[in-house]
Amino acid sequence: MSIVYLNGSFIPMEEAKISPLDRGFLFGDGIYEVIPSYGGKMVGFGPHIDRMIEGLAALEIQLNWSHDQWRDLCQELINLNPDPQVGLYLHVTRGADTKRHHPYPAGVTPTVFAMPTAIPAAPIPQRDKVNAYKVTTMQDHRWKKCNIKSISLLGNVMHYQQGYSQGSDEVLLFNEQGELTECGACNAYIVKNGTVITPVLDNQILPGITRLIALGVLREDGSIAVEERNVTREEVFDADEIWISSSSKEIAPVTQIDGQLVGDGKPGPxxxxxxxxYSAGKFNY
Structure with missing residues (x-):
């Protein structure tokens, strides 16, 4: 039985109750984060909380929690749910009003919920041991503020389900100009002639924390060139390697795209x- 946090209390999951008038339930009016923890050590805690604070500000949700408050909550969840690897799901909505009404209500207390979620063990960063992914491509039909990590994920879910129903593990999305944006639940990258290329951040793309850490460690090491720029569909299909990244997948190789092999069909060097x-540096952020 998992122990979760809800509005000031740590309680069994079965006892957690939220009003049906909560605006998260009615409108998807909220922000979330998932922070991976391995052996009690969190990955990217600071950047995750920074992104949550920015998202809350973008939605004008007033929750003035410090990093220390979030850290204490996360650490207590780790202590109460001592799994070797766990994702700490943090979820803040505007709260429950007395009626269903579209404008932001005044004087409403935000709902704060957090729970542990099962995540796989950290991937083994070796070409012959890692799980590779198959992806399907499609046009990006999500909303125009994907840089906000909103709990309103229906567009992502529909894309993901479309790929899943075709036997894929993820989807690669392209905007109306034929440029790569991201995936249903991941950031995306290509490799060409030894250079890692990933779309520049804008309103079409979530600023992923794994992406932040990965680009940071690559630039610190300096042995692999990195470019952030627009990536065309033609470049994706001509890539030597394709990667995706998320908090639970870390950096993962793609070996099939629309049924075609990427490179030689194996994770690349x-x-x-x-x-x-990334594995060596992920706890430093």
Whole structure:
């Protein structure tokens, strides 16, 4: 039985209750984060909380928690749910009003919920041991503020389900100009001639924390060139390697796209080196 946090109390999951008038339930009016923890050590805690604070500000949700308050909550969840690897799901909504009404209500207390979620063990950064992914491509039909990590994920879910129903593990999304944006639940990268290329951050793309850490460790090491720029569909299909990244997948190789092999159909050498650098540095952020 998992112990969760809800509005000031740590309680069994079965006892957690939220009003049906909560605006998260009615409108998807809220922000969330998932922070991976391995052996009690969190990955990217500071950047995750920074992104949550920025998202809350973008939605004008008034919750003035410090990093220390979030850290104490997360640490207590780790202590109460001592799994070797766990994702700490943090969820803040505007709260429950007395009626269903579209404008932001005044004087409403935000709902704060947090729970442990099962995540796989950290991937092994070796070409012959890692799980590779198959992806399907499609046009990006999500809303125009994907840089906000909103709990309103229906567009992502529909894309993800469309790919899943076709036997894929993820989707690669392209905007109306034929440029790569991201995935249903991951950031995306290509490798060409030894250079890692990933779309520049804008309103179409979530600023992923794994992406932040990965690019940081690659630039600190300096042995692999990195570019942030627009990536065309043609470049994706001509890539030597394709990667995706998220908090639970870390950096993962893609070996099939729309049924075609990527490169030789095996995880590439640039991915292997980058994944090893990420593994060595991921707890430093």
């Amino acid at each position: 640039v991915w292997e080196k980058a994944a090893q650098l």
